[in-house]
Amino acid sequence: MYSKLIDTEAGHEEVHHGPDVGHSAVGLIQRLSAAGPYRLATICLAALCAILLISIIAVTAQYKNKPQGGGEAPLWKQTQEVNVSTLTATINQLKQEKERLQKERDYLQAKLAAKVATKAPAVVTLAPITCPNDWHLFNNSCYLISRNSRDWPESKSFCESQGAHLAIIHTAEEQTFLWNLLPRGHWNSYWFGITDGETEDEWKWVDGTPVIGGFWEVGEPNNHINEDCGYIVKTRVLERVPIRSWYDAPCHMYLPFICEKEMVASASTAMPH
């Protein structure tokens, strides 16, 4: 009966062969079944063993790939732990670097403070005053002896147009310096910055300050012919001296004149080396 069944099924196989895979598998089983009842079981058992073996190998390989000691933790958790460890190490390194930089900063600040404390004060030097051409330097002023003549008001205006004023003479040294600039002549006379035009016999400098003392010639000022402006006279008479050379004269006379320009020394600061 069994042989008959096999024959029947073998014959059936011949009828249903074809390209269909499902049918081919069925055919294979049928053929195996036809080979013997235990052959199919043996092959199934072998296949089962093979599947089991492959599974064991796969599990073993996966186990070997897991890091030691953390085998129980899932892979995402292990990755996070690794990242936390790396970040912690980086933070510790940065803290150490910060401490090192703070120490270096403190050291440099202390060094700078010490340098500033011991630094020598800046050396302030005054540039020498230089006068324009034809102007002569005395102390901190430049003086011009004019080559042409003007009356006293025009002389005053000209000096002011030069950023100067008619000379104001406070000391015998200044008076002597100017006197020595003047050439000798018959009656060489030069306007300077003195007038009593506002109130007779109250002499004032062009800056409005009163004249105290002065270097008048003996008998001057005498307002001889309504004389309200002052000039300096230098003649060929060697007995004349600078400290007795002032005269008063009518302001409308045309005379050369003396301008004075106060100069301000420009300071330059040099850092010590």
Ligand SMILES: [Ca+2]
């Ligand atoms: Ca006068």
Ligand SMILES: [Ca+2]
């Ligand atoms: Ca006079």
